[in-house]
Amino acid sequence: DASLTQLVAMQEDGHWSDARTTAAAILALSGEGSTLSKGPHSRSVRGAVHWLSKQVNPKTGLLIHTGPYDDTTHAWALAAIADIAHLDRSTVGKTFTKRLVKGALGLQQESGLWGQDKAVVETTAQMLLALNIAEKAGVDVADEAIERALSALDQITDARTGKVTAFKRATAIDTTQATSAVVMAKLLNGRLPAADKLLARSLDLLEKELNEKSRSIKLYLKVSDLEFWGWTTLCRAQMGDDKAWRWTGFQRAAAAAIAAKEGSSEEPAKALALSTMIFGAAYRYETVMEK
Numbered sequence: 001d002a003s004l005t006q007l008v009a010m011q012e013d014g015h016w017s018d019a020r021t022t023a024a025a026i027l028a029l030s031g032e033g034s035t036l037s038k039g040p041h042s043r044s045v046r047g048a049v050h051w052l053s054k055q056v057n058p059k060t061g062l063l064i065h066t067g068p069y070d071d072t073t074h075a076w077a078l079a080a081i082a083d084i085a086h087l088d089r090s091t092v093g094k095t096f097t098k099r100l101v102k103g104a105l106g107l108q109q110e111s112g113l114w115g116q117d118k119a120v121v122e123t124t125a126q127m128l129l130a131l132n133i134a135e136k137a138g139v140d141v142a143d144e145a146i147e148r149a150l151s152a153l154d155q156i157t158d159a160r161t162g163k164v165t166a167f168k169r170a171t172a173i174d175t176t177q178a179t180s181a182v183v184m185a186k187l188l189n190g191r192l193p194a195a196d197k198l199l200a201r202s203l204d205l206l207e208k209e210l211n212e213k214s215r216s217i218k219l220y221l222k223v224s225d226l227e228f229w230g231w232t233t234l235c236r237a238q239m240g241d242d243k244a245w246r247w248t249g250f251q252r253a254a255a256a257a258i259a260a261k262e263g264s265s266e267e268p269a270k271a272l273a274l275s276t277m278i279f280g281a282a283y284r285y286e287t288v289m290e291k
Helices: 002-009 019-031 042-054 071-088 091-107 117-136 143-155 175-188 197-216 223-239 243-262 268-279
Strands: none
Touching (some): 002 019, 002 243, 002 268, 019 042, 019 071, 019 268, 042 071, 042 091, 071 091, 091 117, 117 175, 117 223, 143 175, 175 197, 175 223, 223 243, 223 268, 243 268
């Protein structure tokens, strides 16, 4: 609650520093029960959704943007607007969700992926999660686009180990984070380990890697590390409760939130939003795997 109150206090003219941070803030607030019509921070959500919706080009479905287009920001914006449309059953929210879905499908590469360079794996996974939320909001998403993306992720997953390997255009990728992102994207789009041997191998790998890293990983105060904890905590929640991993993730999120409040974070609003989402990882998405 304190983190959300601080986050809301940083909001200016309906938004935070940029579209991606605004989208993350909306998801943090909606995850804790605030929507357009209810919750302690509904006013803040309304302002943010209004601002973010105005950034969407009604013809192309793309965000109004200068410079190289950032597929990751588009995925976050789609997830945020779709989540509100789903929770509030908002007609206006559904309209903007449809526009963002149109933009997202137009951005999909011939390979089936989204994003550029080293962010391609996580960007594709984030877009698949966003499209999944859009479907829950009642917006039709072409099955062919989802299957192309999932097949592309299969192609960059090692068939023997289940580890997600570096895409040919990527540089260094944290394979644990990338593998967690791919596992989440697959699970939430209907794939299950009982029928998908590659997914089963990825889960077996993560079971080992996450257990090892929970004992040895160092805690840093960077937003990029929060993204690591976000993906891995979401994935760990799907795999089954792991108190050691969850506690380490919570420590990491709490440290980042404190740094943001004390002014020692480079991106305080983003850090607060992502930290809050880590705390809520266990209930952000419905568990689809049988324990």
